[in-house]
Amino acid sequence: QGHLVESGGGVVQPGRSLRLSCAASGFSFNMYGMHWVRQTPGKGLEWVADISYDGRSEDYGDSVKGRFTISRDNSENTLYLQMNSLRLEDTAVYFCAKDWGLMENQDAFDMWGQGTMVIVSS
Amino acid sequence: DIQLTQSPSSLSASVGDRVTITCRASQSISTYLNWYQQKPGKAPKLLITGASRLQSWVPSRFSGSGSGTDLTLTISNVQPEDFATYFCQQRFSFPLTFGGGTTVDIK
Numbered sequence: 001q002g003h004l005v006e007s008g009g010g011v012v013q014p015g016r017s018l019r020l021s022c023a024a025s026g027f028s029f030n031m032y033g034m035h036w037v038r039q040t041p042g043k044g045l046e047w048v049a050d051i052s053y054d055g056r057s058e059d060y061g062d063s064v065k066g067r068f069t070i071s072r073d074n075s076e077n078t079l080y081l082q083m084n085s086l087r088l089e090d091t092a093v094y095f096c097a098k099d100w101g102l103m104e105n106q107d108a109f110d111m112w113g114q115g116t117m118v119i120v121s122s
Numbered sequence: 123d124i125q126l127t128q129s130p131s132s133l134s135a136s137v138g139d140r141v142t143i144t145c146r147a148s149q150s151i152s153t154y155l156n157w158y159q160q161k162p163g164k165a166p167k168l169l170i171t172g173a174s175r176l177q178s179w180v181p182s183r184f185s186g187s188g189s190g191t192d193l194t195l196t197i198s199n200v201q202p203e204d205f206a207t208y209f210c211q212q213r214f215s216f217p218l219t220f221g222g223g224t225t226v227d228i229k
């Protein structure tokens with residue numbers, strides 16, 4: 001049974017940066033695509049970004065494109081989300097999630113971390 | 123972007139009831155729809171993929187159906203552990219999007 005643990009959340013001022021990490025264990029991390037999904041009480045669940053199993057392709061939601069970068073280190077079984085130019089509306093719980101598909105993203109999330117809170121506030 | 127509208131946004135049910143949740147897409151998504159269950163303070167759990175394929179942990183009282191723009195999640199004989207919030211999510215096109223959620227609580 002696999003496990004995902006996010007870290008790096010916190011309180012940050014608008015315009016600043018933050019990097020989230022997601023440590024994976026218990027499954028072959030280098031064989032699965034990964035995603036970041038965020039959740040707010042007001043806007044519900046929002047897909048943020050994904051990355052292929054080998055790190056060669058990425059996609060982003062419209063609201064974060066050009067500001068956030070997803071990456072992964074398969075040697076360390078770790079997923080990252082670099083968040084720049086943070087805005088008030090980026091305040092959310094950020095989850096990392098494993099893709100259901102083996103070596104090909106199927107865009108369903110079959111394992112989630114516990115989430116890390118990001119608060120953007122002046 | 124494809125918008126997903128869930129209805130109702132909340133409902134109250136008694137143990138043993140049959141519950142139906144609808145997810146309406148702003149354009150046809152065939153059966154490229156997944157369903158999740160989320161309990162308070164927890165991450166969502168994948169329930170159904172491809173509109174109707176149950177994950178291995180999911181009891182057979184759950185079912186998914188539909189295609190195109192109108193898809194449904196049905197829970198027959200609701201049990202106490204089923205009281206939760208349910209979300210649909212489309213994978214027909216990027217960006218991936220979620221419905222607003224349906225909270226099922228105890229009547």
